[in-house]
Amino acid sequence: MLCSRPIVTQSKKPAVLRVAAPVPLRRPFDYLAPESQNPDRLRPGIRLRVPFGKREITAILLEVAAEASVNAEQLRPALDVLDDKPLLTPGIMALCKWSSDYYQHPVGEVFSAAIPKALREGRGLSETHWRLTTEGKGLPEGALSRAKSQAKALALLQTGEQLPEVLKNAGISGAVLRELTAKGLVERCRITTSLPSAALKENGPPLSEEQGSAVAAVEWDSFSCHLLQGVTGSGKTEVYLRLIAACLDRGEQALVLIPEIGLTPQTVKRFEARFQSPVAVLHSGLSDGQRFAAWQAAQSGTAGIVMGTRSAIFTPLARPGLIIVDEEHDGSYKQQDGFRYAARDVAVKRAQLEGCPVMLGSATPSLESLENARRERYRHHFLRGRQGGGELPMLQTVDLRGLQLNAGISDYLMAAIRETVEAQKRQALLFLNRRGFAPTLQCHSCGWVAGCDHCDARLTVHLRKRCLRCHHCAAQRALPAQCPDCGGTALLTHGLGTEQTEEFLRNVLSCPVHRVDSDAMRGVDAMQSLLEVAHSEEPCVILGTQMLTKGHHFPAVQLVGVIDADALLYSADFRGEERMAQLVVQVAGRAGRESAGGKVLIQTHYPDDPLFEALRHGHFESITRSLLDKRRASGLPPYGQLMLLRSDARNERDGEAFLRAVQKEVTGFLPPDCQLIGPLPSAMPRRAGRFRWQLWCLSASRGSAMAAARLLVERAEGLRKSRELSWFIDVDPSDVV
Ligand SMILES: Nc1ncnc2c1ncn2[C@@H]1O[C@H](COP(=O)(O)OP(=O)(O)OP(=O)(O)O)[C@@H](O)[C@H]1O
Numbered sequence: 001m002l003c004s005r006p007i008v009t010q011s012k013k014p015a016v017l018r019v020a021a022p023v024p025l026r027r028p029f030d031y032l033a034p035e036s037q038n039p040d041r042l043r044p045g046i047r048l049r050v051p052f053g054k055r056e057i058t059a060i061l062l063e064v065a066a067e068a069s070v071n072a073e074q075l076r077p078a079l080d081v082l083d084d085k086p087l088l089t090p091g092i093m094a095l096c097k098w099s100s101d102y103y104q105h106p107v108g109e110v111f112s113a114a115i116p117k118a119l120r121e122g123r124g125l126s127e128t129h130w131r132l133t134t135e136g137k138g139l140p141e142g143a144l145s146r147a148k149s150q151a152k153a154l155a156l157l158q159t160g161e162q163l164p165e166v167l168k169n170a171g172i173s174g175a176v177l178r179e180l181t182a183k184g185l186v187e188r189c190r191i192t193t194s195l196p197s198a199a200l201k202e203n204g205p206p207l208s209e210e211q212g213s214a215v216a217a218v219e220w221d222s223f224s225c226h227l228l229q230g231v232t233g234s235g236k237t238e239v240y241l242r243l244i245a246a247c248l249d250r251g252e253q254a255l256v257l258i259p260e261i262g263l264t265p266q267t268v269k270r271f272e273a274r275f276q277s278p279v280a281v282l283h284s285g286l287s288d289g290q291r292f293a294a295w296q297a298a299q300s301g302t303a304g305i306v307m308g309t310r311s312a313i314f315t316p317l318a319r320p321g322l323i324i325v326d327e328e329h330d331g332s333y334k335q336q337d338g339f340r341y342a343a344r345d346v347a348v349k350r351a352q353l354e355g356c357p358v359m360l361g362s363a364t365p366s367l368e369s370l371e372n373a374r375r376e377r378y379r380h381h382f383l384r385g386r387q388g389g390g391e392l393p394m395l396q397t398v399d400l401r402g403l404q405l406n407a408g409i410s411d412y413l414m415a416a417i418r419e420t421v422e423a424q425k426r427q428a429l430l431f432l433n434r435r436g437f438a439p440t441l442q443c444h445s446c447g448w449v450a451g452c453d454h455c456d457a458r459l460t461v462h463l464r465k466r467c468l469r470c471h472h473c474a475a476q477r478a479l480p481a482q483c484p485d486c487g488g489t490a491l492l493t494h495g496l497g498t499e500q501t502e503e504f505l506r507n508v509l510s511c512p513v514h515r516v517d518s519d520a521m522r523g524v525d526a527m528q529s530l531l532e533v534a535h536s537e538e539p540c541v542i543l544g545t546q547m548l549t550k551g552h553h554f555p556a557v558q559l560v561g562v563i564d565a566d567a568l569l570y571s572a573d574f575r576g577e578e579r580m581a582q583l584v585v586q587v588a589g590r591a592g593r594e595s596a597g598g599k600v601l602i603q604t605h606y607p608d609d610p611l612f613e614a615l616r617h618g619h620f621e622s623i624t625r626s627l628l629d630k631r632r633a634s635g636l637p638p639y640g641q642l643m644l645l646r647s648d649a650r651n652e653r654d655g656e657a658f659l660r661a662v663q664k665e666v667t668g669f670l671p672p673d674c675q676l677i678g679p680l681p682s683a684m685p686r687r688a689g690r691f692r693w694q695l696w697c698l699s700a701s702r703g704s705a706m707a708a709a710r711l712l713v714e715r716a717e718g719l720r721k722s723r724e725l726s727w728f729i730d731v732d733p734s735d736v737v
C-alpha cells in the first residue's frame with residue numbers, strides 16, 4: 001500500500017509481504033512484516049490484518065518477496081498476523097492464482113470465494129474438537145436414550161471427532177457437552193490430523209462389468225481425468241460410491257460436486273447410508289455458521305467426504321484424494337456474475353494441481369468433455385444399460401400438425417396421461433419450460449401488447465397472482481382490466497405456461513397435479529415435499545420446467561411428456577441444440593426407472609427434424625457427433641476457445657463505442673490465431689434498462705486465449721469511460737445471448 005512517509009528505517013532489506021486483498025483490483029498489494037514478527041510464521045496461506053486506505057482489511061499472504069513492486073520506502077507494515085499456520089493449502093493457493101489469471105478476475109475476490117465469511121472477517125479457527133472417551137466408545141447401544149440431546153451428541157461423535165461448530169449447528173449445547181464430560185463419556189482435545197473413518201455402514205450391490213471396469217481404471221496418487229458416460233439410472237452414483245470408499249481407505253478425502261441444492265438432501269442421505277465418515281455439505285442455502293463449520297471440517301480433515309454445489313470446488317482439503325463432478329454438463333456449474341468461473345473446468349485443474357484423479361459423470365456429457373475424451377485427454381467409460389430393474393423408456397414423437405390442443409396437450413398425449421394415472425395407477429411427468437400462465441397479453445381491439453418498460457421483452461401473465469411479470473428483470477405490475485392504449489376490455493393471452501396447463505389438467509383429471517417451477521418451489525423444503533409425493537408412488541401428474549430434469553429419482557413415473565419441444569428447437573445461442581438434446585434425454589430419463597414399459601412422448605410440429613430422429617433411436621452419440629462436426633466447421637468451442645468482452649450501459653451507443661475502442665487498442669497486438677468478432681448487440685439488447693453489447697474473441701489454442709484475455713483486460717482498464725458504463729470479460733461463456 002502506498003504511503004507518503006517512510007515507516008521502516010532498518011538497514012537490512014526487509015521482507016515484502018505480497019497479499020491478495022478483497023478488493024476489485026487486478027493486482028496483489030505489498031506490505032512490510034509487522035514489527036517483532038517471527039518470520040517463520042509468515043507462510044503463504046495465512047491471513048494478515050492490513051491497512052487499506054483508511055480501512056483495515058483481512059488479506060491472504062501470497063508470498064514473501066525479496067523486492068517490492070513499488071518503492072520499498074513507501075510500504076506500510078501489516079498490522080497483525082491472524083494465523084499460526086496456513087489457512088489455505090498449497091493446492092488451493094495455486095488454484096486461486098490460476099483461476100484469477102485464467103478468468104482474468106481480481107485475485108482478492110477469487111480468494112474470497114475460498115474462505116467463508118466468518119474467516120474473511122477475521123474470526124479464528126477452532127483449535128480443539130470433541131471426541132468420545134474410551135468409556136464413551138464402549139457404551140452399549142441405546143444407553144442414555146432418555147436424555148435425547150446427550151444421545152444425539154454421542155451418535156454424532158460415534159461417526160468421528162467433531163468440531164464445536166458442527167455440534168452447535170446440530171443443536172447440541174455447551175451444557176449437554178459438560179454433562180457428558182462429567183460422566184466421563186466425551187472429551188475435548190486438540191485437533192490432530194486424524195484419518196477419517198473408512199468403515200462402511202453397508203456394502204453396495206455387486207458391480208456390473210462396466211461399473212467395475214470404470215472403478216478399476218482409476219489410478220490413485222496421480223492426476224487423471226475420467227468421463228463416465230452412463231445412461232440415466234445406469235449406476236453412475238454407485239461408481240462414485242465405490243471410488244469414495246477406495247479414497248477413504250487410503251486415508252484421503254473426496255470432494256463431490258453436484259449441480260443443485262435441491263439434490264443435496266437426497267444425495268447426502270444416500271452417502272450417509274453407505275459411509276461411517278461424516279459428510280460436510282457446502283451450498284448457498286447455508287447460514288454463515290453452518291458454512292464455517294462445514295469448511296473447517298473439510299480443511300481440518302475431519303470430514304472424509306465434502307459435498308457441495310459450484311463454489312465448493314474452492315474448499316481446502318487437508319488430504320485431497322478424489323474429485324467427482326456429477327452431471328458435469330449442467331449449466332449451474334458456470335457462475336454467471338462477478339467471478340465467472342466454470343466449476344467443472346476448475347475441478348479438472350484442481351485435480352491436476354493436487355495430483356489426484358477426477359471423475360466427470362453424466363448421461364449427456366458436454367461437447368467439451370466428449371471432445372477431450374476423443375482426444376484421449378480424458379479416459380472415457382460407458383454404462384450402457386439401466387441397473388435396478390428399470391429399462392430405458394421408448395421415445396416417440398407426436399406430430400402436432402393440424403391437431404387440436406388443450407392447454408398445449410393433444411388428445412393423444414391426454415389419452416396416455418389417463419392410461420398412466422387412471423388405469424396403471426402410476427405417475428406422469430410433463431415438461432414445459434415456461435412458467436406463468438401465458439407469455440403474451442394482447443388487446444383484441446387495438447393490438448396493444450404488454451411489454452416490459454426496462455427490457456426488450458414481453459411481460460408474462462401470471463393469473464394466480466393476477467399480475468404481469470418480466471422474466472428478465474424484476475418488473476411486475478397488476479394485471480390490467482383494460483387496454484392502457486384504447487381502453488378495450490377484451491384482452492387475450494397467447495402462448496402457454498405451466499400455470500395454464502396445470503389449471504386445465506386439474507379440471508379434467510381426478511388425481512393430484514403438482515406444479516414444479518421456480519414460482520411454486522421456493523426453497524429446499526418445497527422440493528423435498530415434492531420428492532416425498534414422488535416416492536409415495538400415489539398416482540399423480542408432475543408438471544414442471546427444467547427443474548425436473550436435474551437428476552431426481554422418481555421411482556413411479558411411467559410416462560414423460562414433452563409438451564412443447566419446438567420451443568427448445570430454436571435458440572439464439574450456438575449451444576441451443578446441444579442443450580435441447582441434453583434436456584430431452586434427461587427428462588426422458590425420469591421415466592420407467594424401476595420398471596419396464598416407460599414411455600416418452602415428445603410433441604412437435606417438426607417430427608422429421610434429424611435431432612428428433614436421432615433421439616427416437618436413442619442415439620445421443622450420433623447427435624453429439626453431428627453437433628461436433630458443426631462446431632468444428634465454425635471453429636466454435638470445443639474447437640476454438642471463446643471469450644466475450646461485454647459492456648452494459650444506460651445509453652444505447654456507449655457500450656458499442658467502448659468495445660470498438662478496445663478493439664482498436666488491441667488490433668495488431670493479439671496472437672495471430674485469435675479473431676475478434678463484433679461488437680454485436682446481445683440477443684436481447686436492452687435488459688433492466690441497460691443496453692448490452694459484446695465483443696467476441698475466438699482463439700485456436702488455450703495459450704493464445706489466455707494471452708488475448710490479458711491484453712483485452714489490460715487495454716479495457718486503460719481506457720477512459722463514462723462512470724455508468726460497466727464491462728467485464730467472460731472466459732468460456734456458457735451463454736452468449
Ligand atoms: N451394480 C448394481 N446392481 C444392482 N443395482 C444397482 C447397481 N448399481 C446401481 N444400482 C441401482 O440402480 C439404481 C440407479 O443407480 P444410480 O442412482 O447409481 O444411477 P445413476 O446413473 O447415478 O442415475 P441418474 O440417472 O440419476 O444419474 C439405484 O437404485 C441403484 O441402487
Ligand SMILES: [Zn+2]
Pocket residue numbers: 452453454455457470471472473474475688
Ligand atoms: Zn424487464
